[in-house]
Amino acid sequence: xxxxxxxxxxxxxxxxxxxxxxxxxxxxxxxxxxxxxxxxxxxxxxxxxxxxxxxxxxxxxxxxxxxxxxxxxxxxxxxxxxxxxxxxxxxxxxxxxxxxxxxxxxxxxxxxxxxxxxxxxxxxxxxxxxxxxxxxxxxxxxxxxxxxxxxxxxxxxxxxxxxxxxxxxxxxxxxxxxxxxxxxxxxxxxxxxxxxxxxxxxxxxxxxxxxxxxxxxxxxxxxxxxxxxxxxxxxxxxxxxxxxxxxxxxxxxxxxxxxxxxxxxxxxxxxxxxxxxxxxxxxxxxx
Amino acid sequence: xxxxxxxxxxxxxxxxxxxxxxxxxxxxxxxxxxxxxxxxxxxxxxxxxxxxxxxxxxxxxxxxxxxxxxxxxxxxxxxxxxxxxxxxxxxxxxxxxxxxxxxxxxxxxxxxxxxxxxxxxxxxxxxxxxxxxxxxxxxxxxxxxxxxxxxxxxxxxxxxxxxxxxxxxxxxxxxxxxxxxxxxxxxxxxxxxxxxxxxxxxxxxxxxxxxxxxxxxxxxxxxxxxxxxxxxxxxxxxxxxxxxxxxxxxxxxxxxxxxxxxxxx
Numbered sequence: 430x431x432x433x434x435x436x437x438x439x440x441x442x443x444x445x446x447x448x449x450x451x452x453x454x455x456x457x458x459x460x461x462x463x464x465x466x467x468x469x470x471x472x473x474x475x476x477x478x479x480x481x482x483x484x485x486x487x488x489x490x491x492x493x494x495x496x497x498x499x500x501x502x503x504x505x506x507x508x509x510x511x512x513x514x515x516x517x518x519x520x521x522x523x524x525x526x527x528x529x530x531x532x533x534x535x536x537x538x539x540x541x542x543x544x545x546x547x548x549x550x551x552x553x554x555x556x557x558x559x560x561x562x563x564x565x566x567x568x569x570x571x572x573x574x575x576x577x578x579x580x581x582x583x584x585x586x587x588x589x590x591x592x593x594x595x596x597x598x599x600x601x602x603x604x605x606x607x608x609x610x611x612x613x614x615x616x617x618x619x620x621x622x623x624x625x626x627x628x629x630x631x632x633x634x635x636x637x638x639x640x641x642x643x644x645x646x647x648x649x650x651x652x653x654x655x656x657x658x659x660x661x662x663x664x665x666x667x668x669x670x671x672x673x674x675x676x677x678x679x680x681x682x683x684x685x686x687x688x689x690x691x692x693x694x695x696x697x698x699x700x701x702x703x704x705x706x707x708x709x710x711x712x713x714x715x716x
Numbered sequence: 717x718x719x720x721x722x723x724x725x726x727x728x729x730x731x732x733x734x735x736x737x738x739x740x741x742x743x744x745x746x747x748x749x750x751x752x753x754x755x756x757x758x759x760x761x762x763x764x765x766x767x768x769x770x771x772x773x774x775x776x777x778x779x780x781x782x783x784x785x786x787x788x789x790x791x792x793x794x795x796x797x798x799x800x801x802x803x804x805x806x807x808x809x810x811x812x813x814x815x816x817x818x819x820x821x822x823x824x825x826x827x828x829x830x831x832x833x834x835x836x837x838x839x840x841x842x843x844x845x846x847x848x849x850x851x852x853x854x855x856x857x858x859x860x861x862x863x864x865x866x867x868x869x870x871x872x873x874x875x876x877x878x879x880x881x882x883x884x885x886x887x888x889x890x891x892x893x894x895x896x897x898x899x900x901x902x903x904x905x906x907x908x909x910x911x912x913x914x915x916x917x918x919x920x921x922x923x924x925x926x927x928x929x930x931x932x933x934x935x936x937x938x939x940x941x942x943x944x945x946x947x948x949x950x951x952x953x954x955x956x957x958x959x960x961x962x963x964x965x966x967x968x969x970x971x972x973x974x975x976x977x978x979x980x981x
Contacts (some may be wrong), residue, residue, distance in 0.1 A: 432805070432806055432807065434806040434808060437802035437806035437808040438802075438809075440798035440799055440801060441798075441802050441803075441814065443799070444818070444862060445814070447791075448818060448855065448858055451821075451833075451854060454832070454836050455832030455836055458832035458835060514723065515723055515724055518721065520721065527970065529724055530965075530969050531962070532731065532732070533728065533731065535731065535961070537912060537916075538916065538960075539916065540917075540932075541917070541918055541933075542918050542936065542937060543738075543933065547735070547737070547738045550951065551733070551738075555752065556752065558734075558736075559733075593727075644822075647822050653825070653827050654919060672826075672827040675828065676827050679827075679831060680830075692825070692827075695828065696823070696825070699823040699825070700820055707816075
């Protein structure tokens with residue numbers, strides 16, 4: 430029912446200009462670096478696809494990529510079901526709804542470096558609330574600067590703390606849009622709680638959950654500041670996710686060529702996975 | 717019912733614990749923090765807050781952040797409105813591809829762009845201005861704003877547009893006086909998300925500024941490394957960064973739930 434109108438391009442033009450300025454020019458700079466070698470002094474030499482080959486074969490890249498997928502996978506399988514469960518158990522109306530929503534949205538509005546710093550002081554073994562509780566009250570040996578497992582538990586918990594509310598907000602918005610009549614009909618049919626969830630609530634939440642999963646995938650795959658401030662990628666390299674590794678190569682070692690090639694491979698992977706998600710989750714709508 | 721309401725309560729307590737710890741720490745003296753564990757501040761002090769409110773390098777950080785975040789929100793929402801309208805009402809050459817391309821910009825890791833952004837904005841000559849950060853944040857905020865607004869506009873029946881034209885409204889007058897007020901919940905939600913993602917982003921904001929437009933988050937990182945880790949001061953600065961966000965959520969609290977329900981659902 431949309432009308433064909435090529436003049437609509439004029440409406441899109443300002444967006445196109447601003448985003449292209451920010452996206453295409455830096456992207457071309459990255460492409461430019463990725464095929465050249467520099468020894469400083471702004472002298473560049475053509476390198477072809479050497480950097481791409483080097484990155485794709487490098488053990489270090491494979492390890493960082495593996496950690497990145499593990500991280501994103503873990504936070505998705507925790508945050509999505511947890512967010513849906515919390516949204517389901519929230520009151521549908523009344524004065525408590527606003528209070529819940531405001532308190533739940535709070536972590537998302539804290540600058541990312543503050544989130545990292547906050548969890549850092551929260552987890553310090555002797556003076557942080559979490560670290561002290563685990564070490565001295567429960568007697569668990571917990572120190573994220575020494576133990577890779579503890580570091581992983583901390584960054585996962587931090588991300589769950591930070592972003593589960595996004596899933597809650599979106600799922601909740603889907604739930605409140607379901608008319609009461611649906612529930613009444615389900616009651617008359619004697620539907621169990623599970624079938625109400627499976628056949629009424631879940632389909633109604635599908636669109637918002639698509640947005641939630643896509644946003645969580647993209648943002649967790651690109652995560653940099655929070656784990657960097659929290660663990661600095663350590664102990665060793667155990668929590669060095671892709672972005673952290675990339676910044677280490679680009680700004681730490683100033684290897685612009687390999688860093689640029691890695692950026693492009695990184696971006697391509699994000700793009701591919703997002704596209705797969707997007708097509709899989711919207712394919713029913715297209716038919 | 718009683719048991720069910722326990723879930724949100726436990727979740728909220730979990731969310732509040734690290735925030736409580738940050739706030740509690742901001743009222744402690746550095747000696748107390750380093751001396752050992754204490755659940756409540758023993759010697760309650762406002763010294764950290766006093767430092768922040770009297771030292772221009774500190775409080776200007778907040779002002780800078782608020783300036784570029786507001787600027788970004790205004791730019792993103794105002795250019796996204798007509799674009800979202802075009803996507804929701806018309807078919808045009810390359811519309812689907814363009815929409816997906818816009819979304820892909822949310823997928824580019826900021827770490828990838830930090831250095832090229834620095835070079836680009838230096839070349840254009842607006843390095844270290846609020847505008848530079850506001851424009852750079854458009855990269856991920858405009859696509860999001862278009863996406864959210866398009867959802868809301870899709871929920872508005874086309875008859876509204878047609879009736880207005882029959883009544884003799886010109887397009888700009890229809891858009892400003894009828895259409896935008898109809899989707900004001902959507903504008904609220906889009907503005908909220910733009911504010912949020914611009915406020916919390918640090919990597920680009922830090923890369924694109926030096927002195928004049930330095931964001932609060934950068935002031936904090938510098939303090940953490942140079943002044944020998946003054947935890948109390950850092951905690952106080954962190955606590956203050958939570959406040960603008962809390963105010964913004966308070967204002968849009970009713971739009972968020974209802975707003976999304978009207979939109980893409």
